[in-house]
Amino acid sequence: MSTKDNALSIFALGGLNEIGKNMYAIQYSDDIVIIDCGNKFPDESLLGIDLIIPDITYLLENKDKVRALIVTHGHEDHIGGIPYFLKKLNVPVYATRFTLGLIELKLQEHKLLRETELIEIDSNSSLNFEEISVNFFKVNHSIPDCLGIVFHTPEGTIVHTGDFKFDLTPVNNQYADIHKMAEIGRQGVLLLLSESTNAERPGFTPSERIVGEHVEEAFKKAERKIIISTFASNINRVQQVVDAARKTNRKLALLGRSMVNVVKVAMERGYLEVPDGMLIEPHEINEMPPEKVTILCTGSQGEPLAALSRLSTANYRGVDILPEDTVILAAGPIPGNERNVSRIIDNLFSLGAKVIYGTGSSTGMHVSGHGYQEDLKLMLTLMKPKYFIPIHGEFRMLHHHRLLAETVGVERENTFIMNNGDVVDIENAIARQTQKIPTGNTYVDGVGVGDVGDIVLRDRKQLSEDGMLVIILTLSKTEGKLVSRPDTITRGFVYARDSEELLKNVNRLVTNTVNDLRGGTKNEWNVIKHSIKKSVGQYLYTHTKRKPMILPIIIET
Amino acid sequence: MSTKDNALSIFALGGLNEIGKNMYAIQYSDDIVIIDCGNKFPDESLLGIDLIIPDITYLLENKDKVRALIVTHGHEDHIGGIPYFLKKLNVPVYATRFTLGLIELKLQEHKLLRETELIEIDSNSSLNFEEISVNFFKVNHSIPDCLGIVFHTPEGTIVHTGDFKFDLTPVNNQYADIHKMAEIGRQGVLLLLSESTNAERPGFTPSERIVGEHVEEAFKKAERKIIISTFASNINRVQQVVDAARKTNRKLALLGRSMVNVVKVAMERGYLEVPDGMLIEPHEINEMPPEKVTILCTGSQGEPLAALSRLSTANYRGVDILPEDTVILAAGPIPGNERNVSRIIDNLFSLGAKVIYGTGSSTGMHVSGHGYQEDLKLMLTLMKPKYFIPIHGEFRMLHHHRLLAETVGVERENTFIMNNGDVVDIENAIARQTQKIPTGNTYVDGVGVGDVGDIVLRDRKQLSEDGMLVIILTLSKTEGKLVSRPDTITRGFVYARDSEELLKNVNRLVTNTVNDLRGGTKNEWNVIKHSIKKSVGQYLYTHTKRKPMILPIIIET
Missing domain, CATH: 3.60.15.10 (Ribonuclease Z/Hydroxyacylglutathione hydrolase-like)
Incomplete structure (x- = not known):
């Protein structure tokens, strides 16, 4: 075209x-x-x-x-x-x-x-x-x-x-x-x-400058450590955090890979001015009086692996949020992230922190x-x-x-x-x-670009909701008869140890299904697989209201 | 205790x-x-x-x-x-x-x-x-x-x-x-x-009565069909919808199982007064002039199978939303439902409807x-x-x-x-x-209460993200040697037809892994399975950055 x-x-x-x-x-x-x-x-x-x-x-x-x-x-x-x-x-x-x-x-x-x-x-x-x-x-x-x-x-x-x-x-x-x-x-x-x-x-959108005013006010009130989280790329907001730290005589530690990287780019290229000696390494945080420290970190959207989330569950090596520390979320949650952000706020409160948060611009910490x-x-x-x-x-x-x-x-x-x-x-x-x-x-997905399509996603969806059941049948090549009892392996469906009875019944049903097939179809694998999927699928849905993926595997011997 | x-x-x-x-x-x-x-x-x-x-x-x-x-x-x-x-x-x-x-x-x-x-x-x-x-x-x-x-x-x-x-x-x-x-x-x-x-x-919470005032105002302005969605159980709000319909001479149709059921309970037990002759059946909607119809339906939280969602994608048999119809979401989205609700609003706009929506109480349609x-x-x-x-x-x-x-x-x-x-x-x-x-x-989960625990959920999570790979090995009982080439089945991992090369390499790797095992361990299934999981897992992660569940199945013959 x-x-x-x-x-x-x-x-x-x-x-x-x-x-x-x-x-x-x-x-x-x-x-x-x-x-x-x-x-x-x-x-x-x-x-x-x-x-x-x-x-x-x-x-x-x-x-x-x-x-x-x-x-x-x-x-x-x-x-x-x-x-x-x-x-x-x-x-x-x-x-x-x-x-x-x-x-x-x-x-x-x-x-x-x-x-x-x-x-x-x-x-x-x-x-x-x-x-x-x-x-x-x-x-x-x-x-x-x-x-x-x-x-x-x-x-x-x-x-x-x-x-x-x-x-x-x-x-x-x-x-x-x-x-x-x-x-x-x-x-x-x-x-x-x-x-x-x-x-x-x-x-009309409010000016970014009002965030600076609110940040400065919060910094002046804070009596111990300040942990503030925002988008790493919002360098103008980062600049205002730096300015507030300077005015209140606090050092600044950066947590989170993208915060460190983006701040570095911004400083090198002249978009961010940080006073000499203000930046400290994370391991220095505990060596300083808490009222002299600001931590600027990633994770304002509740990303489970980002710095703020790890801090909120006391999982950040060497850095702890302690009672009376002030945590500021200087970013509104992007639609879809509300639950993750809420969970972090809950955790921060249970650590005893003072948390400043709110949707949109209600706290003045985001525009x-x-x-x-x-x-x-x-x-x-x-x-x-x-x-x-x-x-x-x-x-x-x-x-x-x-x-x-x-x-x-x-x-x-x-x-x-x-x-x-x-x-x-x-x-x-x-x-x-x-x-x-x-x-x-x-x-x-990983290194694959475009190799995961609708079929793969549909399978993942079924697997994610009800798991799967692999049924192994060994059939004799000549007569198409079952050589041994079928074997069943499940993952993500039911906890197998608690469901021995159910799985025994599945094996019995598989045996009957195969034996009931008319002579002419015995050797047609597709017919056998289809019959097993149908009978086992119906049985399991009736007894569990679940629809696991059923994978019959036929071994001829 | x-x-x-x-x-x-x-x-x-x-x-x-x-x-x-x-x-x-x-x-x-x-x-x-x-x-x-x-x-x-x-x-x-x-x-x-x-x-x-x-x-x-x-x-x-x-x-x-x-x-x-x-x-x-x-x-x-x-x-x-x-x-x-x-x-x-x-x-x-x-x-x-x-x-x-x-x-x-x-x-x-x-x-x-x-x-x-x-x-x-x-x-x-x-x-x-x-x-x-x-x-x-x-x-x-x-x-x-x-x-x-x-x-x-x-x-x-x-x-x-x-x-x-x-x-x-x-x-x-x-x-x-x-x-x-x-x-x-x-x-x-x-x-x-x-x-x-x-x-x-x-x-202080606003009174439910202000919703009624806004509903009535919207009803008076509407020139064609009105579709209004709210929680079925909020019978006082339903009453106010009924009152607005009465004042503007509209009939009322109910869509959605829970709306029909709950309204029935409320009417029978005296919690809701609906004038005689106001209720019509869904199939009667198209027989009436659009300015005489109100549809009260479920789905205000964006539930994918509820009436409003189906209406918004033109998938409700016999009922269509047409240009210039008025759709009112008389409920705020519960946290976590924002995305689903947004999707429905988008679809309603693209059908040409006038949509009255908004977070919280911004439209007066929810308190x-x-x-x-x-x-x-x-x-x-x-x-x-x-x-x-x-x-x-x-x-x-x-x-x-x-x-x-x-x-x-x-x-x-x-x-x-x-x-x-x-x-x-x-x-x-x-x-x-x-x-x-x-x-x-x-x-x-389905009819099971308490039979799905953390192990089953962990498996579902792995299956949902990267799918799985079943590897079937046929080993001779006596020597523990591979009798035939291994066979691989994947679901939810990659689209198998596009990944023949990858899966061939997996089979080759499995063959080598089994052959390389020292004599004494040949017959120990756990050792074989563990070795295969490890080598195939590493190979796949290197080449795809994915970690599918690997299920080796050993058949002895």
Whole structure:
């Protein structure tokens, strides 16, 4: 499949719902430019799956046209798929200095650093491909060094916002290029792709700076150790933790691999300033008076293996949370993580800690990095696009973003809600949702990419709910008769020692089933297996209301 | 184990966290009275488990002393364990008229109705056992006919609140017995057990009546069909839906088994008034003008098989949600259900429906049935207990409830936070947390109660994440040599057709492993099995980063 010459196409490769997240592409004639390549963490129904990444069949089929992967910012759902993508399609990767630092950590892990062409850009860069040229503008978000992208094509200008909010008092004075955005809009935008995460929330996002104020207040009140957990990548928040530690004369220890790695990248590249001598090693924590220590750690989402979870169950070697220590969760739970976070809070309370937590911004310890309705309307107003594609979010968020766009003057029929695999073509300034490209889930399980499909998952589901039963039959080759009694092995079904009677009955039933088969079918293994599955399955369901996987194994002797 | 004569003991049999929920018991000498017998729905880590119920080992060991099971109200987490409990310990069950109706539905399903002694009580009843006599008071909650319980013992008075809020303008004029509570407190309460669900929320719970106002407003605005979903047991909310339908001249259809059953019980027993001719059958929906129809259905928690979920994916036979229909979620998502609920909302939007939803009380379509901090403080103030046990909730809620009790005058050291299995003894008016009784999780899987334990669950977990590999070896009895090539069957591990090479290598490795074993060990099956598990396990982990269950099966011939 390919698009027409001299036509502009926008591809949704990943963005909605369960699909490997956040990957769009723009094509004009023989130029394809990709925006972001994220991953998504699977929900509990995808048993054993580690990651979901976008399906890139279309890109592989049009390999020669792909000019670049441009990355808006360094969050997992925008960079997590890159190593898997590059293994299949090695193209130059463009990103800002900080984003590249995070991408490099990933490539190192996958041993891809040497063979990848990484090109540093900033908001003043411009890139020129054959038919598409590209500029950038700075946006605010919950990670430093984020870009929006402007694509100039023969058909007109396309703007992709990346993830953004408007923070008019940003930490570290990293202001968004609001005047540049206005100028882009003034010159005319054919199509805007804008993020939708908070399209359901009324109002304007609070500034990251208010988190700093609350952190400082809590630090001043704390009388013993402070343990504070947030997203490692939210370096502006980390900076505010550092500032609060400085003002209250506390040292700072970092716990958790990603916290250590990301802070290192941020310090080396000039995004984070930590006073000399403030950082201490974990083993030094116990040597200092508790009121002189802050611990900054991973695990704010309740991840079972992260530092905070291990601290909360007294399982972190050498570091203990003691009564009257203060624990601050400086991050709201991402939907789906609520239970894990609650469990940790419970454990922290039972250790006697003072715990500061709460959903969303109720404690002032978290603000969103995604623009609320008024932020989104401001972006739409600045860009004044003819066409609009709400991106990044679940269907209801895209739906609400469409309604917002209508209120600021985008015609309803000029908004397109794209599912994964959808394509919007623009020709002679007329946009239409036309073809579909191949799409689907690409699952990553261990080192396997795409080798676990629906059959394997269906088996895992059955095994996980009711376990299995292996039945071994030894049949004589000549007569097809049972040579010895059948043997049964179960796992995950019932505790075998307590269920001897049940399993004896299964063996008896198997014997009868085989003996009852008519002569002609005796040697047909499929018939035997099918009959056993059916009779044993029915017997077990009647007696246990469970449906274990039944695996008859026939040995001929 | 048993308690001393002439001592008063309070037992926590189920209440905290993952344990089968909400069961307490009070013992004085030879009298044991049980309060509630709930179940809990397992989280995703308990693979295949249907329910968790309390461990009643202690009660079984003291069978002869158990006088009664008294039920405070009809929610699942207070009645769901009753059938399993009665099968092991058949005691009289005391509950109000509406609660009994719901218990009877359960007993019918389990074919226990005939052999169970059910005794109807109301807030004026009094029960007399040998050493304990019992009175009641009415409380408000999100289900009709709820009781608090007063136990008079030789040692003093104990009050158990059940679940409650103070609703000063209750629907159906079911006022709480606030004067009676004051009188109980005036006479002196030795120990209060009070529920803690909303101990983290400041303020006073809003009245159920405000939901009615919002429902009515939405009904007046709706121009086509209305689909409204709420908890079937919240009959006061159902009444307000009925009232709104009456005021806007709509008929009412009920979808979902529990909605139909519970509404029937409520109507028969006088807790719900539905005008004659208002109820229609589902098949009549399409025969009526859409602006004349309301559908009241189950599934507000996103349960995948409930009516709302099926409607949202256009999978409900004979009933369709069409563009411009109004769908109201008149219930907040219980923690853990957010993702499933979001998915349904997405699907409803993509059908073109107008969806009214939101967390908590943001839309006015839901209020909590559990008292907030001021409600809890009011109960504590009315009862003026010497001792206090916060019940029903996770640890952080109990902790906050304790802090609240302190603010209204309960001494800190007089509050006990009980884990499951904990016992508080009171002797000569002195309370102490002393012994522990046996406790644990009793899992229900299909018809099996307690036959799935940690080993079975561990196997299910391994099977669910990486599947399994059965390796069949045929060995000669005499020499212990392989008679033929090993055979491998996999399920849930890799898609076998795509992994022929991998599985061939496994068979080769198995052959080598068996051949390499020293002569003396050839015939020791355990050694052979162990060697195969080890070598194949290492090989597979290196090549796939997965750890499937490996089951070697040896056939001797």
